Amino acid sequence: MKKFKVSLLNVKNSGLSIAKCFGLCGIDPLYFKGKKIFVKPNIVFWTSQVNFPKWGVITTSKVVEGVVKYLKECGASDIVIGEGSVLYNPKDKTLQYQAFKGLGYDKLEARYGVKLVSVHDGPFKKVEVDKGIFLKFNEKAVESDVIVDLPVLKTHAQTKVSLGIKNLKGLLDMGSRKKTHSADEKKNLDYIISRFPKVFNEVVTLIDGIYSLERGPSYDGKPYKTDILIGSKDLISADKVGSYILGYEPLEVPHIAHAIEYNNRAIDLSDIEIIGENPDDYRRKYEYDFAYTEDGSMPKPFEKIGIKGLSYPKYDTTLCTYCSGLNGAILTAIARAWKGEPWDDVEILTGKIKEPSYKKTTILIGQCMYKRHKDNKKIKNPIFVKGCPPDPEEINNALKKAGIDVDPNILKNFESLPGLFMQRYKGKKEFDESYFTIE
Numbered sequence: 001m002k003k004f005k006v007s008l009l010n011v012k013n014s015g016l017s018i019a020k021c022f023g024l025c026g027i028d029p030l031y032f033k034g035k036k037i038f039v040k041p042n043i044v045f046w047t048s049q050v051n052f053p054k055w056g057v058i059t060t061s062k063v064v065e066g067v068v069k070y071l072k073e074c075g076a077s078d079i080v081i082g083e084g085s086v087l088y089n090p091k092d093k094t095l096q097y098q099a100f101k102g103l104g105y106d107k108l109e110a111r112y113g114v115k116l117v118s119v120h121d122g123p124f125k126k127v128e129v130d131k132g133i134f135l136k137f138n139e140k141a142v143e144s145d146v147i148v149d150l151p152v153l154k155t156h157a158q159t160k161v162s163l164g165i166k167n168l169k170g171l172l173d174m175g176s177r178k179k180t181h182s183a184d185e186k187k188n189l190d191y192i193i194s195r196f197p198k199v200f201n202e203v204v205t206l207i208d209g210i211y212s213l214e215r216g217p218s219y220d221g222k223p224y225k226t227d228i229l230i231g232s233k234d235l236i237s238a239d240k241v242g243s244y245i246l247g248y249e250p251l252e253v254p255h256i257a258h259a260i261e262y263n264n265r266a267i268d269l270s271d272i273e274i275i276g277e278n279p280d281d282y283r284r285k286y287e288y289d290f291a292y293t294e295d296g297s298m299p300k301p302f303e304k305i306g307i308k309g310l311s312y313p314k315y316d317t318t319l320c321t322y323c324s325g326l327n328g329a330i331l332t333a334i335a336r337a338w339k340g341e342p343w344d345d346v347e348i349l350t351g352k353i354k355e356p357s358y359k360k361t362t363i364l365i366g367q368c369m370y371k372r373h374k375d376n377k378k379i380k381n382p383i384f385v386k387g388c389p390p391d392p393e394e395i396n397n398a399l400k401k402a403g404i405d406v407d408p409n410i411l412k413n414f415e416s417l418p419g420l421f422m423q424r425y426k427g428k429k430e431f432d433e434s435y436f437t438i439e
Contacts, residue, residue, distance in 0.1 A: 004237040005232065006241045016066055025232050035146055037078065038082055041059035041064050042152050045058075045325070047418060048102065049415050053422060055431050080116075081105055082171070104436075108438065119170060122173065124138060125143075127142065129195040129198070130187065130192065138172075146202045148206065151208065153211075153213070155215060158319070181320040190258060207231075210226065215287055220328055236256070240269055298310060302335065302338075310348075311347040318351040323365065327350065346359060352368040363399070367388040370386045393411070395411055
């Protein structure tokens with residue numbers, strides 16, 4: 001059986017050596033010489049309004065800097081750093097560049113001559129990722145000789161893990177991202193993203209595990225200082241090892257399982273040679289989702305504080321990035337609005353496939369819920385919040401109309417909400433912000 005090489009480097013003991021990590025997995029420096037490289041970090045979220053927890057959420061700037069420096073030393077002819085962070089305003093042309101500057105990438109641009117590209121600016125290339133499924137990927141990424149994929153070692157509330165394959169979703173245009181959250185029972189989110197590896201010429205993966213994240217992918221998860229890098233010239237192999245360290249066998253992660261089947265790979269790690277550290281020394285079970293009640297009607301914390309008269313069913317994979325980004329703020333607003341008096345039999349539905357249980361009032365959030373149920377005459381008192389993504393002020397109005405008197409500022413200023421999570425890390429030296437700066 002052919003063995004795919006994966007390196008596992010402890011950066012605390014060995015130093016943050018990109019050359020060593022790539023060398024251990026068999027990547028020769030000459031491999032990059034004269035090639036066009038597209039470096040894809042993971043900047044899942046950004047706001048310039050507040051300082052927010054980046055540990056385990058965003059690829060460390062130290063890793064990005066190390067990679068760029070190494071590629072220049074290898075003689076790469078053209079280096080692009082590109083990302084497409086979540087935009088709540090589709091017309092926003094500045095947020096991505098604010099993120100680049102906030103993480104110090106502008107210094108890499110000046111020092112090494114790299115180009116900084118917002119994926120959202122296009123142009124895009126239409127690619128058939130599976131029969132009848134066409135998605136638009138950033139053209140520069142598709143036409144590059146090599147993608148250097150820099151995901152973070154973290155779990156994900158919808159896809160269980162977010163590693164190399166999942167990180168490539170950030171190369172899609174906005175419409176295609178929404179399309180991946182398919183309502184098709186078989187060709188769903190996991191199925192579609194499992195086809196991403198075939199889109200690109202070559203993908204070299206370096207999983208940034210300096211910080212890892214439980215219950216990711218965003219700032220409300222729990223980070224750990226892990227101090228490892230996982231490298232491979234084979235994307236699926238890197239993800240198999242990453243998921244194993246996060247506590248999941250490859251077949252337990254649906255999109256990795258699909259990729260294994262599609263590429264005729266071993267279902268376990270038997271086709272991989274891990275060089276460096278022993279993965280079992282770092283393995284632990286990272287939870288990937290937040291706890292809900294046994295019947296799935298609301299988050300456990302809602303039950304704990306005694307909320308009654310409300311059903312807010314658990315999200316599914318059809319809830320796209322743009323609605324899911326608002327989900328946390330909605331939950332926060334509702335929790336803070338609870339005063340001990342039961343609400344009047346309200347249910348809140350999200351995503352593309354949720355069906356009402358026909359409470360007294362049904363709030364349907366997002367354009368997908370509107371399209372699915374706009375003609376459903378069985379719903380007693382429907383309150384539709386249209387829009388893709390929906391307007392936070394309209395969500396406020398809908399909740400109040402249903403008798404849930406939320407603080408309008410929570411949703412109105414939802415981009416400031418992540419700053420509240422910084423209190424968790426006060427005085428904890430292992431959570432060092434210098435990892436996200438470039439001198």
